[in-house]
Amino acid sequence: MNRQNILLVASASVATALAMLAAPALGQLTQQAGQAQPTPAISGPAPELVQQQDARVVPDSQASMQQSFAPVVRRTAPAVVNVYSSVTVRRSNCPYANDPIFSRMCGNAPTQSQKVDNSLGSGVIVGADGVIVTNNHVVEGGQEFRVVLNDRREFPAELVMKDERTDLAVLRIDTNGQNLPMLDFADTKNIAIGDLVLAIGNPFGVGQTVTSGIVSALARTDVGVSDYASFIQTDASINPGNSGGALVDMQGRLIGVNSIIFSKGGGSNGIGFAIPSEMVKRVVDAAVHGGTLVRPWLGAKGDVVDSAKSAALGLDRPRGVLISQIYDGGPADKAGLQEGDVVLTVDGREVFDDRGMKFIAATKAEGETATLSIIRNKQPRTISIRMSAPPGTSKAELVQITTRNPFSGAQVAELSPALADALGLDPFQAKDGMLIYSVPGRTIARNVGFQAGDIVREINGVTIRTKKDFETAVKKAEAVPSSEWRLAIERNGQRIETSLRG
Incomplete structure (x- = not known):
């Protein structure tokens, strides 16, 4: 075989291999409009797997190999926006401004300067009347918010709700009665690993950008960036500025809000994570209908x-x-x-x-x-x-300790599963007791060594489960001047016992 024939055979082999590699990734593009999406096989009690008919097919012609994502982008891109968050930072021109003595050296001259810090992220319109969802870390600390639409119109935005524990926030803009393009929520229970997806956002502030990839994994719970983590993993490029942007399927539905990446250098390494739309929908519904998010638990x-x-x-x-x-x-x-x-x-x-x-x-x-x-x-x-909410109230009913005792100056609150869950504590470990909620400086409680997050378990041998238990034990100890306070507290899961003089 001469050199020319060898090159032709090699070229044909490479072309065949590339076509075989491309076929699974592009096969989903040949689905007919309106065709039912397959449900991923699940593992039930029985070990036998139920085979389900899969509508995903490989390309069967040259025309099918040349299909484009453009129709999906045209439907979805107008619903993805830029979100600008700004905060005014006041800085002193005098290095001694915070010192009670040396601040006099600053004189009567103005000592304050202002600087506006801006941050940029992305958002998704999920309500035609101007409801937008983004990441909490995009708006965190912001005082003013501005939204720029795909058609370059700008609107001031109101922060309706932010939820640090899911890393989601909901904004609203006044459209003066005009309907905006929006994305519908996909049923994320029907997503399968290998499905084609598009990520849309504004990476590095360069302008709206679309990247493609597949669903790399589902239900990633070990990422550790939020309390309620079950991320969709994708290899579609996600970079800084993409946060809050859309991850969409081939039907143009929102399957997730892009949130984080794993990267050592700050750029995309093909490991990005999106918050599933089922959680996004829960937060948006709560924001639109009253602003209170109730999280049920299994107990x-x-x-x-x-x-x-x-x-x-x-x-x-x-x-x-x-x-x-x-x-x-x-x-x-x-x-x-x-x-x-x-x-x-x-x-x-x-x-x-x-x-x-x-x-x-x-x-x-x-x-x-x-x-x-x-x-x-x-x-x-x-x-x-x-499903029902954890018992108790999720808002701390604070008690200020004003009498002279080891807790003086601290704020305490009765623990319950609801409060523990709201504070990110284990509801099973912190289901009762008195929580040291805050310990201001220059107080007896701070000098004693109490820290915010400590849980009072015992006072002089009396088990503390409720606010009443705490108040009764404190009054009894205070009734005896210079009495000994034998305390047991829990800190970071460890029991600490100490003895103090009143």
Whole structure:
């Protein structure tokens, strides 16, 4: 075979290989409009997998290989906006301005200068009347907000709600009665790994940009950037400035809000994460209908099932969540869930850790039902749980300690599962007791060594579970001048015992 023939054969082989590699990624583009989306197979109690008909096909012609994302971009790009957040920072021109003595050296001359700091992110219009969702970290600390539409119109924006725990925020602009282009929410339960997606945003402030990729993974709960994490992972390029932008499917529906990337240098390495639209929809609905976000809970806590636990439980492989704690009187307790049960799926979706269960519960509205597939004593069962909010109030009812005792000057609050959850504490570990909410400087409590977040567990041998327990124990100790205060507090999960003189 001569050199020319060798080159022709090699070229044909490379072309064939490239076509084979491109076929799975582009196959989804040949779906017919309106065709039902396949539901990903889930692992239920039975080990047998149910085969479902998949509408995804590979290209079967040269024309299908030349299809474009342009129609999807034309439908979705107008609903993605730029979000500008600004804050006015006042700085002193005198280096001694905060010193009570040397500040006199500044004289009577003006000592304040102002500087406006701006930050840029992206947002998605999810209401034709001007409702926009973005990331909380895009608007965090901002005092004024401005939205620039795809057609370059600018509007001042009002911050309706921000939720640090989901890293979401909702803005509203006044459109003077005009309807804006918006994105509908996709049903993220039907998303499959390998689905084609587009990421739309404003990276580095260069202007609206569209990148393509696939769904790389689902239900990423170990990213650790928010309390309610179950991210969609994608290799579509996401860079600084993309935060708050849209991740859309091939039908032009919003499947997630781009939030974070894993990167050592600050640029995209093909590992980006988006908040699923089911959580986005919950936050938006709460913002539009009153501004109060109630997060239901299961009232159950579980552990990851590893290989050793899987073998002991008689499972075919490590899967599910092993229930380790049940809150008395909580939703799971009322439904009959028991310690030692293994939860395989919640509403048909596999769960692998406690955070996955927590996320799905938080996407429910209070009063809705979640269906759990479980294994109990090696037998499959199904349990329906009616969701409800954690007991107690999520807002701290603060008590200022004004009498002279070791707690003097501190603010305390009675703990409950609702307050613990709102503060990011474990509702099972911090379900009762008195929380040291704040400890101002130059107070007895600060000098004693109390810190915000400490939980008072005992005073002079009396167990403290409620506000009444705390007040009774404090009054009893105060009634004896110079009495000894034997205290037990919990700090970061560790019990600390100390003895003080009154």
